[in-house]
Amino acid sequence: MDTGEFETSRKTAALYILPFVALGVADVLLLLFWGLDPLWGFMILPPILAISILGWLAIRGGFARDRVGDEPASGTRSTDERDPGY
Numbered sequence: 001m002d003t004g005e006f007e008t009s010r011k012t013a014a015l016y017i018l019p020f021v022a023l024g025v026a027d028v029l030l031l032l033f034w035g036l037d038p039l040w041g042f043m044i045l046p047p048i049l050a051i052s053i054l055g056w057l058a059i060r061g062g063f064a065r066d067r068v069g070d071e072p073a074s075g076t077r078s079t080d081e082r083d084p085g086y
Contacts, residue, residue: 013059017052024048 024045031041057063 009060009062013056016059017056020055021048021052024052 025048027048028041028045031044032038
């Protein structure tokens with residue numbers, strides 16, 4: 001079993017997404033305690049969970065990382081080689 005960076009990034013992603021899931025579940029519980037029809041509360045829950053899963057995947061997969069230090073894509077010129085436009 002590999003215990004490298006991939007497992008750590010899962011835990012990190014879960015820790016980043018957990019507050020949003022908690023807010024979504026708290027929102028559903030608040031709606032249910034206010035006496036709203038339970039159907040409305042459970043209609044709100046799937047989008048909250050779907051966005052949370054997408055966020056978890058983005059963080060775990062590296063889509064939501066800091067890309068300032070990355071190399072430019074192949075086929076692009078550096079900022080020194082670009083035409084200044086004047």
